Amino acid sequence: MLRNIPVLRAFHALGMYYLWDQSSGFPLPSALCDLEYDFNAGNFFEVLDNCPNIHRLFISTRGENTTTAACPPRLLSELYSLSLTLITSWEENVEDDFFSSVLSSLTAPRLTNLALERAYNQEELAQFHTIQSFLTRSSCSLQVLSLNNIAVTDSGLVTILKQCVTLEALHIVDTYPRSSTAEPIITKAFIESLHSSKRSPIQESPPPIVKSLRSLTLTLESSEFDAAVFVDMVSSRWIPDPDMAKTIEISCLRSVELFLPAQMKVDREAYQPLLPFEKAGMMIVVKQETKGYVF
Secondary structure: HHHHHHOOOEEEEEEOOOEEEEEOOOOOOOOEEEEEEHHHHHHHHHHHHHHOOOOOOEEEEEEOOOOOOOOEEEEOOOOEEEEEEEEHHHHHOOOOOOOOOOOOOOEEOOOOEEEEEEEEOOHHHHHHHHHHHHHHOOOOOOOOOEEEEEEHHHHHHHHHHHHOOOOEEEEEOOOOOOOOOOOOOOHHHHHHHHOOOOOOOOOOOOOOOOOOOOOOEEOOOOOOOOOHHHHHHHOOOOOOOOOHHHHOOOOOOEEEEEOOOOOOOOHHHHHHHHHHHHHHOOEEEEEEOEEEOOO
């Protein structure tokens, strides 16, 4: 059937195992550029090897990973968007190396968008090395990074961001249940690390990191959040004068979204110093779960 669709551009096959007659060759057209597939389908790499022009790749899996990493890594020279999702509930507590298996199997030099979701049961140091190694090997100019409940430390994430010198948009969701000893990603030190001119306990090299940052979205669960540090960081990145921004080589932060947990006691006045920036053109959203807008 698929051989009769030579202009097919997208193939979404999540939750299914796609089979074909080997004697007849691979049925999907070489022009295919958008692929969604299950990493544990059993023939993931075979499908991938037959799709040389993939631009967007969405990979997911349920339960424990059964597919081993590819060696050597596959080169996806046209890939610009990669999304990985582990589909489990909070209660399943799956010890899974899905993210490690996928990222260690791929090299994507043209990648601009990377989204990782729900790798919360992996060991933090291993997760950090997996992401760092993939970015180093790919040597890509990443523009958008989305991390949704990924097990890395605040200092590990700062190290990763130092590699992302072209990053324009950063989205972090840090809401999964943690043990009493585990630290959140969005800490005071992490927020301080994003400041345009100050250093932090986990960012001691000359600031700033992510000089091209224009959009920032943070969603957190921890009630330990320093609004003053956040406001100071955002203020430091409001550089609306193009000539000034070019001189100091820091892009103007244009969009900020902060989503706070319901149980947090929020001082609305603490965010009022952001009002002049909003009036001048910055998009600012500060919202608390179940309670609505704070700013």
